[in-house]
Amino acid sequence: MPRLAIVYLSTQGNTQMMAEAIAKGARERHLEVDVNNFYEWDPKDVVNYDAIAIGSSTFYYTILEPINKFIDELVELGIDEKIGVAFGSYGWSGEAPVKIAEKLRSAGVTVIDPVLRIQYKPNEKDLLECNRLGKDLAEKVKEKMKKE
Numbered sequence: 001m002p003r004l005a006i007v008y009l010s011t012q013g014n015t016q017m018m019a020e021a022i023a024k025g026a027r028e029r030h031l032e033v034d035v036n037n038f039y040e041w042d043p044k045d046v047v048n049y050d051a052i053a054i055g056s057s058t059f060y061y062t063i064l065e066p067i068n069k070f071i072d073e074l075v076e077l078g079i080d081e082k083i084g085v086a087f088g089s090y091g092w093s094g095e096a097p098v099k100i101a102e103k104l105r106s107a108g109v110t111v112i113d114p115v116l117r118i119q120y121k122p123n124e125k126d127l128l129e130c131n132r133l134g135k136d137l138a139e140k141v142k143e144k145m146k147k148e
């Protein structure tokens with residue numbers, strides 16, 4: 001079974017809700033999924049997964065340094081040729097998911113659309129959108145593995 005690592009930074013649980021809804025969608029499409037706060041992940045483990053989803057809420061118009069550094073460590077270890085998604089809850093400007101997508105793409109990751117941003121706490125409809133993204137990601141990963 002293809003494996004997906006979901007890594008997030010969430011201060012009040014909003015991005016965490018998105019992460020768990022993405023996980024649910026991917027599991028429904030038969031991916032093996034591990035979802036955890038970034039400080040519980042070791043980057044060395046994350047790079048062993050077939051796909052990665054990274055989420056962060058936005059602070060001070062950008063991405064907080066600890067998760068930024070975590071992504072840099074992943075890039076250094078090598079994540080090119082993986083499939084990924086970027087997501088996050090935000091309040092008014094929402095730069096973090098865009099920055100995550102940019103960083104992943106420049107490291108060679110195929111980041112699938114949409115880069116998912118939800119304002120504050122996700123509602124039912126928002127969670128369905130996260131679910132959908134998890135399913136789409138799972139389909140893309142399976143397609144890629146079939147070709148290899």
Ligand SMILES: Cc1cc2nc3c(=O)[nH]c(=O)nc-3n(C[C@H](O)[C@H](O)[C@H](O)COP(=O)(O)O)c2cc1C
Pocket residue numbers: 009010011012013014015016056057058059060061062089090091092093094095119120121
């Ligand atoms: C101190 C502080 C700074 C923030 N700065 C921004 C910001 O620059 N842009 C933005 O879109 N949201 C900003 N927010 C809002 C958070 O991104 C938003 O509350 C988000 O839902 C938090 O999600 P989380 O629970 O996953 O951390 C800020 C919130 C706080 C508390």
